[in-house]
Amino acid sequence: MIKPVLTVFYQFNPWHSSIGGIQTVIKNFVKYAPSEFEVRLVGTGHEEQHLRVGEWHEAELAGKAIKFMPLFNLKDDNVRRLIPTTIKYAAALCGRNLASDFMHFHRLEPTLAALNWPGEKALFIHNDINKQMNSAGGKDAIAWRYLPAAYFAIERLVLGQFSQIFSCNTESAQLYRQRYPEIADRVSYVKNTVDNEICYPLTWEERQQERRQLAIRMGKPEDTQFVLFAGRLHPQKDPILLVRSIAALNNPKIHLLIAGDGDLRAEIQTEISRLGLSEQVTMLGAMNQAELAQLQRLSSVFVLTSAYEGLPVVVLEALACGTPIVTTRCGETPNLLTAHSGVVCEERTPVAVADALRQVLQNPGNFPVEACVKAAQPYSASTVVGAIYNDMLRRWEQRTSICQTNREFLTGVSL
Known part of the structure; x- marks a missing residue:
């Protein structure tokens, strides 16, 4: 045939x-x-x-x-x-x-x-x-x-x-x-696409259990909350702004996970040291899709500080895993987020991103798993x-x- x-x-x-x-x-x-x-x-x-x-x-x-x-x-x-x-x-x-x-x-x-x-x-x-x-x-x-x-x-x-x-x-x-x-x-x-066979949510209890287990493996307090970024370490994603936002957040119980690699790796490491964040930021290097999905399922928020975008696939993956988004106003992401699936920063500054992260981290009940998954369903x-x-x-x-x-x-x- x-x-x-x-x-x-x-x-x-x-x-x-x-x-x-x-x-x-x-x-x-x-x-x-x-x-x-x-x-x-x-x-x-x-x-x-x-x-x-x-x-x-x-x-x-x-x-x-x-x-x-x-x-x-x-x-x-x-x-x-x-x-x-x-x-x-x-x-x-x-x-x-x-x-x-x-x-x-x-x-x-x-x-x-x-x-x-x-x-x-x-x-x-x-x-x-x-x-x-x-x-x-x-x-x-x-x-x-x-x-x-x-x-x-x-x-x-x-x-x-x-x-x-x-x-x-x-x-x-x-x-x-x-x-x-x-x-x-x-x-x-x-529409960009998300593979729901790989990116799927956990129940709230399962999410908390996975989060606590990761915190213990990393030698962190059990009540540590994880903020996740994934992508190329290039100026488009502005990972330096991301690191400075964690400094502005000024909360030792928040830990940033950076999954990705690129030419800015050394510069990011220098900035982490300069800001005294070595105990609050972990650079994981490149990860495959399944490994990343495991982190997306247990993280409290996925953050994007890009200068420009189309529609990042990692945003759809995080939402499909039940994780809310904090993003700068760029690309298509602000158009698909609802009031209960993420927060859009109107300014690309460390203070603005930190405020948005704080809004999600301190009010998890306002950003339920179901709302995040629903936002990703059309994709x-x-x-x-x-x-x-x-x-x-x-x-x-x-x-x-x-x-x-x-x-x-x-x-x-x-x-």
């Missing part, structure tokens, strides 16, 4: 994954792919896998059989390099033709290589590019910030090839419609991903039917 083929293009290795919500979204598209589809992934290799680059390999991911092609080996993408991985990935695609029935791209630069490929293409936009371009930051800021005219020229060149342009941020989607009115009907908002991966696949399958069947009709007509004419 002929199946429609979806090929996903992104610069990661799902078995040695770097930190990021895009990776999680892609894994959900693999895990919840219906049996009617064949899924292929073009990513990066890892020296431990001993896979030949530039060739297809049979593999299994999230319980699904896929075809995987590594374009080059990459040991650790959590640390930026002189040549951005996106550029290296785009260069490795040049000269190839990896066209299929459907193609999903999660970065703009690699789509230059696909300009002449046949098939239906979709671009997923995960951040507000305008805010990225205007963001502060040194070597860790988006490189295109120094060449915005070049970026937008590439954007205008490649966008016409896409049948669909998805943005997980409603404001960003509207900006793309305004900037490119000729393809405005192809731009739409799409269930099985529902969101399933709907997208259903639309793809419908369009493929329509095209296949038309082609079959045309073939029968031409056969009849020749006879």
Whole structure:
């Protein structure tokens, strides 16, 4: 039986994954792919896998059989390099033709290589590019910030090839419609996704038991409350503001867990020491999704101090685990939170973030598990991903039917 083929293009290795919500979204598209589809992934290799680059390999991911092609080996993408991985990935695609029935791209630069490929293409936009371009930051800021005219020229060149342009941020989607009115009907908002088989809540009693056990293992008092952050340690997430917010909170019974890695690790450690917070902050390094979900289930609050965002997957994961959110006003997160599932900081200052944390930590009854889970329900991966696949399958069947009709007509004419 002929199946429609979806090929996903992104610069990661799902078995040695770097930190990021895009990776999680892609894994959900693999895990919840219906049996009617064949899924292929073009990513990066890892020296431990001993896979030949530039060739297809049979593999299994999230319980699904896929075809995987590594374009080059990459040991650790959590640390930026002189040549951005996106550029290296785009260069490795040049000269190839990896066209299929459907193609999903999660970065703009690699789509230059696909300009002449046949098939239906979709671009997923995960951040507000305008805010990225205007963001502060040194070597860790988006490189295109120094060449915005070049970026937008590439954007205008490649966008016409896409049948669909998805943005997980409603404001960003509207900006793309305004900037490119000729393809405005192809731009739409799409929900990021959370895997409820991994991210699920505990009862209140179970949550408290897990929290006490973690406190004991860490040598902390049993009544310690945990504040959790997870993500890349890069200026976008502003982890320095996060650490300073814990100092402003000034409560020795609050402990900050930082799950993630990146170029700001050393700077964060220095700031922790400078503020005398070594006993109140633990840096956990990179964690896999299941490990992180265990922490999300027992933490009192998940905090996000980002300068800009799309819709962070970790926010959806925390909510699905029953944990309320404290966030700066950025990205889509403020639009999905309710009065009982989180607090939005109107100012990006340590005092404002500390006040918001205090509001949640001192009033847990105002932010019940049920309200948090309810806020995340519309983002269930099985529902969101399933709907997208259903639309793809419908369009493929329509095209296949038309082609079959045309073939029968031409056969009849020749006879």
